[in-house]
Amino acid sequence: MRTHTPGPWVVGQIDPPKSDWDQGGVRIDAPGFEQLCYVWNETHRFGMDGKADPSKPFGSGNAEADGRLIAASPSMLALLQEADRLYSTYALTATGGLEVGAWINNVRAAIAAATGDK
Secondary structure, three states: OOOOOOOOOEEEEEEEEOOOOOOOOEEEEEEEEEEEEEEEEEEEEOOOHHHHHHHEEEOOOOHHHHHHHHHHHHHHHHHHHHHHHHHHHHOOOOOOOOOOOHHHHHHHHHHHHHHHHO
16 A cells, blocks of 8 residues: 555645736645645646647636645545444444445545555
8 A cells, every 4th residue: 555645734825826827826735744735726828939828727726625625635535444444343234225335335446546556
């Protein structure tokens, strides 16, 4: 299993637009790591002529929300791993028509996607 930078990850700074080409974004920090990653606000790529090319979008119109989701991912992974452990330990069953088999398979697929396991 691959490991990730330990959490908690936090939205460290929200940068406002600075120029036509730098629309700012959201910095994600972790203990001991400034700018673990950065989510850019939406803009367009600029050509060598200095003009924006609207056919080549760059960044995200949802940078702040995306940044919060990224920052929360270590906690969400830990919760999914705990749900899998509890399911496996106690052979949990559910009532109310919940498809537990499909649910735990989805939990395990999400864990595998996050950890790089197959």
